[in-house]
Amino acid sequence: MPETSAFLKLDGISKHYGGVFALNNVHFEASKASIHAILGENGAGKSTLMKSLVGVVHPEEGSILLEGQRLRMSGSGDAAEHGIVCIFQELSIVPDLNVAANICLADPPRTRLGLIDRKKQARLARETLQDMGVGLDIDVHSKVADLPLSKRQIVEIAKAVIRKPKVLILDEATSALTAADVEPVMALLRRLRDEGTLILFISHRMHEVEALADTCSVFRNGEHVETFATGSRSDEEIVQMMIGKPLSQIFPEKAGETPEAPPYLETSGLSWNDKLKGVDLDVRPCEIVGLGGLDGQGQQEVLQALAGVLRGVAGHIRIGEQTEVPNGPRGGLTEGYRVALVPEDRKTGGLFLPQSIANNLTAPILERISPRGVVSGSEEHARIDEMIRTLQIKVSSADLAVSTLSGGNQQKVVIAKWLATKPKLLLLIDPTRGIDVGTKQEIYRLLRDLANDGLAILFYTTDYDELIGLCDRALVMYDGRINAELSGDQLTEQNILSSALNMGVGAEERVS
Amino acid sequence: MSSAVKSKPSVSWSLPFDGPTRSVFVAIVVLIVVGGSFFPQFFSPYYLAQQMQNGAFLGIVSAGAMVVILLGQIDLSVPWTMTAAATISTAVVGANPQAGISELGLLAGLGVGALVGFVNGFGVAVMRIPSMIWTLATNNILLGLLVYFSGFYALASQPSLVMRAIGQGKVMGLPAVVLVWIAVSVLTIFMLKRTVFGRNIYLVGTSEPAAYLSAINTRRVTILAFVFAGVMSALAGMMLAGYAGQSYQRMGDPYLLPGIAAVVLGGTSLFGGAGRYAGTVAGVLLITLMSSMLSIMQAPEAAKQIAYGLVIIVMVGLYSRRAAKTE
Numbered sequence: 001m002p003e004t005s006a007f008l009k010l011d012g013i014s015k016h017y018g019g020v021f022a023l024n025n026v027h028f029e030a031s032k033a034s035i036h037a038i039l040g041e042n043g044a045g046k047s048t049l050m051k052s053l054v055g056v057v058h059p060e061e062g063s064i065l066l067e068g069q070r071l072r073m074s075g076s077g078d079a080a081e082h083g084i085v086c087i088f089q090e091l092s093i094v095p096d097l098n099v100a101a102n103i104c105l106a107d108p109p110r111t112r113l114g115l116i117d118r119k120k121q122a123r124l125a126r127e128t129l130q131d132m133g134v135g136l137d138i139d140v141h142s143k144v145a146d147l148p149l150s151k152r153q154i155v156e157i158a159k160a161v162i163r164k165p166k167v168l169i170l171d172e173a174t175s176a177l178t179a180a181d182v183e184p185v186m187a188l189l190r191r192l193r194d195e196g197t198l199i200l201f202i203s204h205r206m207h208e209v210e211a212l213a214d215t216c217s218v219f220r221n222g223e224h225v226e227t228f229a230t231g232s233r234s235d236e237e238i239v240q241m242m243i244g245k246p247l248s249q250i251f252p253e254k255a256g257e258t259p260e261a262p263p264y265l266e267t268s269g270l271s272w273n274d275k276l277k278g279v280d281l282d283v284r285p286c287e288i289v290g291l292g293g294l295d296g297q298g299q300q301e302v303l304q305a306l307a308g309v310l311r312g313v314a315g316h317i318r319i320g321e322q323t324e325v326p327n328g329p330r331g332g333l334t335e336g337y338r339v340a341l342v343p344e345d346r347k348t349g350g351l352f353l354p355q356s357i358a359n360n361l362t363a364p365i366l367e368r369i370s371p372r373g374v375v376s377g378s379e380e381h382a383r384i385d386e387m388i389r390t391l392q393i394k395v396s397s398a399d400l401a402v403s404t405l406s407g408g409n410q411q412k413v414v415i416a417k418w419l420a421t422k423p424k425l426l427l428l429i430d431p432t433r434g435i436d437v438g439t440k441q442e443i444y445r446l447l448r449d450l451a452n453d454g455l456a457i458l459f460y461t462t463d464y465d466e467l468i469g470l471c472d473r474a475l476v477m478y479d480g481r482i483n484a485e486l487s488g489d490q491l492t493e494q495n496i497l498s499s500a501l502n503m504g505v506g507a508e509e510r511v512s
Numbered sequence: 513m514s515s516a517v518k519s520k521p522s523v524s525w526s527l528p529f530d531g532p533t534r535s536v537f538v539a540i541v542v543l544i545v546v547g548g549s550f551f552p553q554f555f556s557p558y559y560l561a562q563q564m565q566n567g568a569f570l571g572i573v574s575a576g577a578m579v580v581i582l583l584g585q586i587d588l589s590v591p592w593t594m595t596a597a598a599t600i601s602t603a604v605v606g607a608n609p610q611a612g613i614s615e616l617g618l619l620a621g622l623g624v625g626a627l628v629g630f631v632n633g634f635g636v637a638v639m640r641i642p643s644m645i646w647t648l649a650t651n652n653i654l655l656g657l658l659v660y661f662s663g664f665y666a667l668a669s670q671p672s673l674v675m676r677a678i679g680q681g682k683v684m685g686l687p688a689v690v691l692v693w694i695a696v697s698v699l700t701i702f703m704l705k706r707t708v709f710g711r712n713i714y715l716v717g718t719s720e721p722a723a724y725l726s727a728i729n730t731r732r733v734t735i736l737a738f739v740f741a742g743v744m745s746a747l748a749g750m751m752l753a754g755y756a757g758q759s760y761q762r763m764g765d766p767y768l769l770p771g772i773a774a775v776v777l778g779g780t781s782l783f784g785g786a787g788r789y790a791g792t793v794a795g796v797l798l799i800t801l802m803s804s805m806l807s808i809m810q811a812p813e814a815a816k817q818i819a820y821g822l823v824i825i826v827m828v829g830l831y832s833r834r835a836a837k838t839e
Contacts, residue, residue: 309725329727343725350725352718354785363715363726370708417726 006065007032007198008053008167013062015048022048023059024222030215035189035199037213037230040242041408041436045222046202050169053200054079054086066167080106083166087156087173095145100125102144103158128162129154134184148296150178157185161192168192169200172434174208178295178462179497186212205463206235218242239437250441251469252448258472259286264425264456265306269315275301277480278315283425283456288447290471291460293500297477299460300344303427306458307341308332319425333364333421340364340423342414344430350414351402358384358398360413365420387416392442408439415443419450426450428459432466444470464493478502533779535830536794539823540801547805554808561687567800568693569748569755571793573771575700576744578792579737581775582704583717584784585636585643587741590771592654593628594749594764597621599658601750602669602759614672621750622743628654629742633735658761671754679754689751696744701789703740713737717784770799773820777827798823 006029013026023045030036038046051057053064055073064071066082073079079086093102100122101108109120125140134154144152153176160168170189174182189199189212203209209216210230217227218241225241233241263282270279276298283289291299305313308326317325319337326332332339343349352360361384362369369379384398391412395405402413411431418426432440447470451457461467467474473487476499484499486492548554573590580587601621605614628650635646671679681688704710712733716723723730748767753759774795780787802823806816 329725330729333727341725348719349721352715352722352785355714355718359711359715363723363728366708366711367728373708375706375708375711421727 006030007067009065010049010052011063011065013049013052013059013064015052015057015059021045021222023052026062026219026222026224028217028224028227030198030200032198033193033196034214035193035201035212037201037203037209037216038219039202039209039216039238040219041438044219044242044436046219047171048222049219050086050088050171050200050202053167053169054084080163080165083164084169085160085163085165085167086169086171087160088171093144093152093156093159096143098141098143099138099147099155100140102155103128103140103162105159106163124162125158128158132158132161132184132188134181134188149176150181150295153177154181154185157188161188165197167198167200169202171202174203174205176433179464179500180294182208206238242437250437250444252445254448254470255286255288255451255472259284261285263318264320265458266318267306267315270302270305270313270317271315271480272301272305272310272313275480276305276313279477279480279482281458281475281482283458285424285454285456286451287472288451288457288459288470290467290474291458291477292464292467292474292496293477293483295462297500298480299477300429301480302477303341303429303458303460306425307339307427309341329364338422338424340418340421340426342418342426342428342431346410346414351410353403354401356399357393357395357402357405357413360402361387361398361417361420364417383420387420390419391416391446406436408435411435411439411443415446423455425456425458428457430461431459432461432463464496467491467496468493476500533788533791533794536777536791536798536827540794540797543798543801543805547801547808551805551808554805557685561682561685561690563800563804564690565687565755566804567796568687568689569752570767570770570774570800571693571796572696572744572748572751573767574774574792574796575696575789576741577771578775578778578780578787578789579700579704579713580643580741581772581780581782582713582784582787583734583737584720584782585734585737586647586772586782587632587738587745588644588647588768589628589632589651589654589742590745590768591762591764592651592658593625593742593745594752594767595759595761596628596654596658596749597624597746598749598753598759598763599662599669600624601675602671602753605672605675606670609670611673615674617672618674618750621746625742625744625746625749626739627742628745629739630735632742633738636738637731637734662761669753669758669760671750671757671759675750675754676757677754679751679756689755692747692751696747697789697793704789709733709736714785717786719785773824774799777824779831 008030010026010028013023014021015023026045026049038049040046048057052059055078066084071082073082094105100118103125104121109117109124111117122140129136129138129140138147138151138154144155147155153173157173174185177185186208189201193199201209201213213230215227216230216238218225218238220242261284263284265281265283267282268280270276279298279302281289291302293299301310304310305325306317306319308328308331313325317323319326319339322336326334326337326339329341331337332341347353352363358380362380365383366375366380369383370376387393388395388398393409393412393416395409402410405413415431432443447457468491471491473485474491474496475482476484476486476496478500479502483502484495486495486499544554553559573594577587577590598621601617601624604620605617608614608616632643632647632650635641635650636643678688678692683691704713712723712728715726715728716730716733720730745764749764752763756763775787775792776782777795777798778787778791778793780791799820802819803816806819811819
């Protein structure tokens, strides 16, 4: 095939930050009417590549050609004119506007007076959602801030689709979707492909890539490693390409036997507002227990309730020697509790992004390691060095802003800062969302090691592989209750899914 | 420029100020040199000392304003906190004019500042009322209370010996109030750099939810920051009363907006979480020198206001350009 036939062509693109190449002489081609997956660890240059395509980042060298034409872009508006639209990893919707206004944000319909035509806007939005076949239950008049994360992500996709792009880029855009929403979104993407759209697709969920992509390209350290047809390489081979070393096993070995120690955490009839309707669970030391199920069934509320963040929690609760929930995160640190919550969103709840890595790491313990309220430099540095060493956080200097780290290393900082409080019960909300395989593996290893050392771990994940691979027991939630408890051979994707959808199988497991 | 390799952010203790703040210092030097070559009295130690004295009142107010702004909040109750502290302390002195006991007035004034600060902080941290509204309300209530009471009783307004000594006295040629400003500055730098409270101010200012989840007592941090600001306003008010020999209505009015402007000129973000104290000092010096130079030039009030506005626009432009570059 002659070279000019490539629909989208990148020719020798380079971009560096400081001495580090984010992209190093990248040559890359993709063809019309295809779904092209971009794979690689965080920091491999995928996001920089996509940002170059939409004109947010300006490469120092090389050129971008679309349909044989060289693109010159000075901002994201130019990219949209060329028909390139991107759905970024960070949600870029306006939470205080309603769904319709968000979907039509780039080009709202006008009345003759030049004002926004709200009726037409609502109709356009509804048509787009209907056309997409997802989010039919979304009211286009509701405020986006009131929607769960998964629905917000669908609004984000609709906002891109309404612009009828030639090239649609999804940067981790499916990572917030629940299992129930993924399938319709995939169907939508396939249809767009058949209509001639080139879809560039970044995802860390391998089974999605396999189900969806026609072609895969692997990136590592800012370089394009290889492009191949989906299915022509095994998972092992792909992972090896991504991390540059063989990956024997992603998940560490489980504990096997149920630990003998009495539970550190026990609840029965835990309830809160109308979100939790009587949750019974227990977690022992040395045990990793996973909360699963569809998004928004009360999993986050269980963890928040146990951390003392919610007001008005009822039911029988025992944590260590205590019989009520702690008084907020401060109360959780006290000797009787030793509870730590790693919050969901590291960008707003977990980290102080513009502050230094050091200030982030010591935030919860600074009060304790500072006699009479004066920070002891040597003590603080010792703690920081220890944390960076234990979690193998890749930093050039702890004085840099934590926002300069890759997603995986940021997540390590969040976990490290909580481990420093020496908890006995660790609660985590989706601790591996949007981070790369290599770092995920390190975090799994770490959690298992901590459990082996006697920590009780309860965590919520949207990833079924984690429930199966990492957890000793999985509790599947449905409508504010635990619908099934699965362990050992019963812990399969089939069983998780059926109890998540409340299809009966799970309920039987629970009885037996 | 576009091809320039991005350098790593400099290590935090390399210089106490960075890019745009440096240009504030450059502007200060230029003001002194240019001003001095046109108006020789500008160079005289007496004149400079006089300027420092004027700047010190503003500097003390700005220290308090900065701590609150670092939280992402604002304290608009400065004018009447100053006036209230000055009025009440001089009234206490007037009622107890004996040398030793009269210094109780000083304590009473600081107490007023702390109390107003506590009320401000409580409204913001516990009742969750936006500080811009709440502190404006406390300011108006203080105004009302003072006018109401001083309307009925003729309060004896008399600064204590210490207040007078600090407001008017000199130590080795330096106005004593400048020494107080220096002491306040040392305390503020220590507080922000070396204490848990100072660190937590930056963290709460960056993200209050993250600070709460990080087991930081966000309410206490907020209340204490407002108390600090209240005490600083009270201190400045009493020094000013000592300087003027009495307290008077609206004595705090000229300090509210210049105090905030000095903090912003110094590079502290109005959204909270970022800023250095050295910048605030630079901002205070720049505003003070500019105002005195315009006075010497006998510039009309209108020109002064335009000049202030232009300086703020230029500096905000410089800071936002830097912010865009480090994105």
